[in-house]
Structures are given as C-alpha cells and as structure tokens.
Amino acid sequence: MSGQRMSKQIPDRVVVVGSSVGGTRAAQGLRAAGFTGQVVIVGAEKVAPYDKPPLSKQLLSGEWSVEDIALASVEELGGAGIELRLGVAAGGVDVANRTLTLVDGTTLGYDALVIATGVRPRTLSAPRTVALHTVRELADVSALRGALDSGHGLVVVGGGFIGAEIASTAAGLGVPVSIVEALPAPFSRVLGDEVGGLLAQLHAENGVEVVSGTGVVALRCGPTGLTEVELGDGRVLSAGAVAVGIGCVPNTDWLAGSGIPLADGVATDQFSRVREVPGVYAIGDVANWHDVRTGTSRRVEHWTHAFQQAQLVAHNIVHPDDLQAQTRAPYFWSDQHGVKIQMVGRRGREDAVDVMWRDTSDGQRPVALYSDRGRFTGGVTFGAPQLSARLRRAWEDGLALTDACALVAGLPAPARA
Ligand SMILES: Cc1cc2nc3c(=O)[nH]c(=O)nc-3n(C[C@H](O)[C@H](O)[C@H](O)COP(=O)(O)OP(=O)(O)OC[C@H]3O[C@@H](n4cnc5c(N)ncnc54)[C@H](O)[C@@H]3O)c2cc1C
Missing domain, CATH: 3.30.390.30 (FAD/NAD-linked reductase, C-terminal dimerisation domain)
Incomplete structure (x- = not known):
C-alpha cells in the first residue's frame, strides 16, 4: 500500500456512479490529484463517456459526429488505470457495508462512492399513437432528427434552455418550429420577464413562433397522422415532431431506502459530502448541494458546475484535511440561432x-x-x-x-x- 493510502482517511477504492461529465471528470481528477488506488466508473449507458451540451446543438444539426463529443476514450481511461463498467446501472447501495449492487446482480465494494447519476427529462402523458421526444442521451438525438427530417414541423413544449436549443437547431435545418410556454414570457423563470422577452425576440427574428401564456391541454394523433397539440387558448398546432422540455428529475430512484438523504436530489454539504453518510459524495445535476455563499441548498443543472464539482470532489477525497468548496461564480451558456x-x-x-x-x-x-x-x-x-x-x-x-x-x-x- 502506498504511503498516501496508508492514511486512514484516504480510500483504497473509489467507485464513481455515472459516466458523463461529472463522473468521468471526477475519476480523472482523482488521478490528477495523485490518487493511486483503484478507480471504477459504473455507467448505465453502453457507450464511452460523451458530453451532453452538443446533443441539442451540433449533434442534432449534424455539424458534429459522435466522435466529436467524446469526453474520453475507453483506451485513455484504461491507460489512466480507470476501470469502466459500462451498460450496467447501479441498482442499490448498502452504506453500512460500503457495497454497491449493479442491476445485473454483481456487487462492488467501495471505500468512497461518488454519485454522479444526473437527471432525466420529465415528459407529458400522451396516447400511444403520439411520439414525444426529449433529448438527454445519444439515441434521443437520432430519433428526433429522424422525426425532423419528415419535414412536417416541430412543436417544442416548454420554454427552457434545452427546448429552446432544439427549436433553434431545427429552425436552422429549415424546419417550421413553434415553442409553447405556459408562463407569460418564455425563459422568464431564470431570466425574468424582460430578458426572457429578449430571448423570445431572438427566436421570432429567426422564424420560430413563440406561443406563451398558454399550456398544452391535449395531445393526439390527428387524421393525417401528424400530432395535434391542443392549447389552453383553443389553438391547435400540428407537427410531425413534438419535443418536450419541461424540466428534469434527479436519478435517485436506485438510492431509495439506502439511508442516503434524498431531497430533490442527493443532499450534500458544501464539500459534496453526503450528509451523515461517511464515504459517500454526490456531484453535478443530481446533487442538492449546499452553497455557503447564500446559505441555501439547491440543485444546479449546468455543465460548468458539474465539471467544477468533479474536480473539487476528487481533491476533497484525496486531501480530506484541505476540504475545498465551490466559490466560482454560477455560470452557464446556451447557443441559439x-x-x-x-x-x-x-x-x-x-x-x-x-x-x-x-x-x-x-x-x-x-x-x-x-x-x-x-x-x-x-x-x-x-x-x-x-x-x-x-x-x-x-x-x-x-x-x-x-x-x-x-x-x-x-x-x-x-x-x-
Ligand atoms: C441536450 C442538453 C444540452 C445541454 N446544454 C447545456 C449548455 O449549453 N450549457 C450548460 O451549462 N449545460 C448544458 N446542459 C447541462 C449539462 O450537460 C449537465 O449539467 C451535465 O451533463 C451534468 O453532468 P452530470 O455528470 O452531473 O449528469 P449527466 O450528464 O446527466 O450524466 C449522468 C450519467 O449517469 C448515468 N446514470 C444514471 N443513473 C445511473 C445508475 N443508476 N447507474 C449508473 N449510471 C447511471 C446516466 O446514464 C448518465 O450517463 C445540457 C444538457 C443537455 C441534456
């Protein structure tokens, strides 16, 4: 055992659950911080780690390929001594015995566990004849792109950033697009009405119809096979594709009953340590993290936050006597039109x-x-x-x-x- 790991506080084996930016950068961050023990990434997705922001932008437009959005290749991670268990989700955790159970029945012991399982999109209930699209994983992009290529237009339900990017990319492909937002001004939840209105104006200038202040009351397959989206104000929009961008829910179902505190995500302190469960950390979109600057806890669904937390958690695992909290300014970007x-x-x-x-x-x-x-x-x-x-x-x-x-x-x- 190395001198580093002989310290009682530093683990021998770190298991990271989730293979996107949070999980992958945490595993790499452990190596960058000098961690010499075993590192295992468990990822539900079969494919090598890739980045999500381009899904609604350059990948949907066809400008970039899957290779362009790789976070790290299997070879690169293997070369860094990072073991990958891809295509198998974590199904449960026994925190008393520090054991993770995968859905294929295998178990993995850990000294430290990093939860980076992100979120999944909410959707609407619809009859079985209606296909609703969300964009979170690679396969979602090809499904949506196929529907856009039918040439019968797109309705985006929900004026959040991912929906707005889908609208922008589709408009760039020449697809007629409408965004439906129940709030009085789209994007106003984050930006406020005035700035949300400016973003709505950008969409309008680029040919996107923005319908706000009314929600969807019914979805059905119309007589021509196109989807009909009936709005609260009586209007009916018809399209070949309907994408839903109405927010996300944290991927914590697999932690139910484990004793890990769940409150809109995994509750952590400012150092990404799960409260009252030694050896367990949570980062990125799934973490309900305590921000010492505001004295409040919240989840943040932005790439830069997940990336920064990944680096910090790696540092905090390797240097438990020098814990560091997130102090950088909150930040996100979005590319539209x-x-x-x-x-x-x-x-x-x-x-x-x-x-x-x-x-x-x-x-x-x-x-x-x-x-x-x-x-x-x-x-x-x-x-x-x-x-x-x-x-x-x-x-x-x-x-x-x-x-x-x-x-x-x-x-x-x-x-x-
Ligand atoms: C289409 C799209 C566009 C975006 N654009 C932007 C942008 O422009 N700017 C910005 O700041 N942010 C953007 N984001 C948000 C950003 O991508 C996320 O904040 C970031 O990906 C969060 O990383 P994460 O690792 O915490 O979670 P995720 O990226 O959600 O990854 C979680 C991973 O965990 C896996 N997983 C889930 N459950 C299990 C389990 N039980 N066992 C094993 N694995 C599991 C999932 O399959 C997934 O691979 C975008 C997101 C999307 C989807």
Missing part, C-alpha cells in the same frame, strides 16, 4: 434589471445586469464572451452594479442613428 448566450451569477426574484444595447461580434445585442440594492447579482450577455468573462470575475470579486456597468461600457458604444 448562432448567438452565444451566457449567464453569470443568479437572478433573485426581487432583483432589479438594467438592459443595455451594445455592438458585438453578433451585431447589436443586449446585455442585462441584475442587481440587489446596488450589488451586482448577475449578468446575461448575448454574443459577448469576453464581457461575460469580465462579469464573471466582477461577480467573484463582489463588485457593485456601477462597476459592472463600467465593464459593459468598455464595449464599443452603439452607432448613433
């Missing part, structure tokens, strides 16, 4: 919002700054990645709204009419 939309920080319900217009590489685009009594709380940029990076630093430095405004002013001013 050729525009990179980036959000830094978070919008509080009562936050004020100021919208400015600036010339950017994508033409004249808005920048929105959120604030709470003069404190800069978040910013959304459209096609301004450098400004987004500066706002990210401003957020981490705790700058005031006036400072954030000064950063925005550093961009070229709009041309006078």
